[in-house]
Amino acid sequence: MKKRFLYIILLIALILVCGSCVSEKQYSDTPEGNFEQLWKIMDQKYCFFDYKKIDWDSVHNVYSKYITSDMDDNALFEVLGNMLGTLKDGHVNLYSTGNTARYWSWYENYPENFDENIKDRYLGTDYHMAGGIKYKILSDNIGYIYYGDFSESVSNGIINDMLSYLAICNGIIIDVRNNGGGLMTNSSTLASHFTDKKVLTSYVRHKTGTGHNDFSKPYAIYLDPSDGIRWQKKVIVLTNRHCFSATNDFVNNMHCLPSVTILGDKTGGGGGMPFTSELPNGWAVRYSASPYYDKDMNQIEFGIDPDIYVSLSTEDVSQGKDTLIETARNLLNK
Amino acid sequence: MNYDTFRTLILCIELLLPTVLSAQKLDSLRTNQLTVRCVQYGIGHSNILDTYLSTQEYKGIDFRTSRETMRMTNIGKGNVSVQNFLQADFSFGKNRVDNNNTLAGMVNWNYGLHYQFKLSDNFKLLAGGLGDTNLGFIYNLRNSNNPASLRAYINLDASAMAIWHFHIKKKAFVLRYQLNTPILGVMFSPEMGESYYEIFSLGHYSGTIKLTSLHNQPSLRQFLSLDIPIGQQQIRLTYLGDLQQSHVNNIKTHYYSNVFMVGFVKRLYKLSNKELQKLPTSIQAY
DSSP states (O other): OHHHHHHHHHHHHHHHHHOOOOOOOOOOSSHHHHHHHHHHHHHHHOSOTTTTTOOHHHHHHHHHTTOOTTOOHHHHHHHHHHHHHTTOOTTOEEEOSSOEEOOOHHHHTSOOOOOHHHHHHHHOSSOEEETTEEEEEOTTSEEEEEEOOBTSOOOHHHHHHHHHHTTTSSEEEEEOTTOOOBOHHHHHHHHGGGOSSOEEEEEEOOBOSSSTTOBOOOEEEEEOOOSSOOOOSEEEEEEOTTOBTHHHHHHHHHHTSTTEEEEESOOOBOOEEEEEEEOTTSOEEEEEEEEEEETTSOBOTTOOOOSEEOOOOHHHHHTTOOHHHHHHHHHHHO | OOHHHHHTOEEEHHHHIIIIITTSOGGGSOGGGEEEEEEEEEEEEEEEEETTTOSSOEEEEEEEEEEEEEEEOSGGGGTEEEEEEEEEEEEEEEOTTSSOEEEEEEEEEEEEEEEEEEOSSSEEEEEEEEEEEEEEEEEESSOSSOOEEEEEEEEEEEEEEEEEEEEETTEEEEEEEEEEEEEEEEEEOOOTTOOHIIIIITOOOTTOEEEEETTTOOOEEEEEEEEEEETTEEEEEEEEEEEEEEEETTEEEEEEEEEEEEEEEEEEEEOOHHHHHHSOGGGOOO
């Protein structure tokens, strides 16, 4: 008996000897340490290196030359922000207590195709408002819905009430211009009211390892029809370059539905699910962790083309009209 | 109250033995009816890493409570004891520059058997196995789509214990050291870049349940406790080193806690119905 017990003790001791600490290298809180940590986080976890043809090792060589041990936080932030800028990704940010490094060229370099004041004139003052959605029936019996932020939640109950109210309309316009994203659950909840059957809308993969091409297999994503009201008449979704992230996902969902037309400008993109990590100095970094694709496995990181390109004309603006809304009304009334 | 329920009434041996069993010899006690129970509360230090949430370690305070019972069984000619250990803890940690926090909580239940090797009247070694169930979370207050990590895993642990009864100035003390380490188990873990939205909203569960063993979950729990008699009571002081680690799906985690705990030890004797019927109803609470 004592011998058996001795064997057990030896086994446990062996386990303790063999068992190693599970830990992550803790870089020093120095300019060099923070630079190396940021580069490593992106190297192991960012998901678009190959798609964007970015040589991240080369980026390290370029930007490490700007790192010195005596640089202050502002200078370090600028170098790290510039390094992240090479990724050309609106989901990549560096957050310090005093600044946010960002890449916003996906909409800053393009016409806005949206005027908040003109949009408000269409809504007037007697519009309905629930859960971040504003809506009203326009004079030609077209329903107009404006949803400017997918961070503001929308429930099936809200959508059912809205579609009941708009039931008499010939068609509806869903305006998601300048909607920079939010929760994908809101995107799919709203889209689910515009299909009466299960529809393949997209695929997703995620990183499974630290290599740039370590991805899972593509998983299909389906849009299930809502249990509530399902709109069967025509729908036009208005888009501009400021439609990003969850809004990009909403446009992708609606693009798969036969009664829906996308009108306006290309969306801004943002096809990667962003995750957060941090540096030794406490700065947070956000990065795209898993790529989403359309139903044909095309990347949507750089945006989705509309079915009909329409720009906001200066002539219409001068008359207080929105070219995209007017075009959509004409199409829905045909 | 029905007959079976009534049989399970547990009465404190410290109260009843003098009146009921004082005339009996010690060896007439059914040792499998004698349970040692201790409820403890503790505070300590925690060190939390979960690379799904952050590359940085979070260090802070750990609050913990535990409930442990041990008794002999009839198994192995009465040489096998059963241990039931339940603990819950809550940690609050901060990163090294103290500009972000992590909350963590775990519930852990161990239940298993030890064979007791009685090397002398006062000293014994125990070896056995435990079922080790864990459920908890780590929540990073700043993250966006990866704000929290669900910790859920079940293990079969190897367990060893040494118990030494000794006296100082005729007072009985008990020193105990126990070490548990998981040998085989299963663990829930998202894949490295997989969001919980993808798992729970889209239903992509593939690859989230992984087999674990020494190579990817080198963990251990160790207890060093001293039972000290104070008057009619017995106080237990415990150092608990709870070192949980995993490296699953390319996600590294560790949750180290070093906690000092204190509680009262109770010895409970479960009476059979026959013995209960010998008790005058006038002295029974119910």
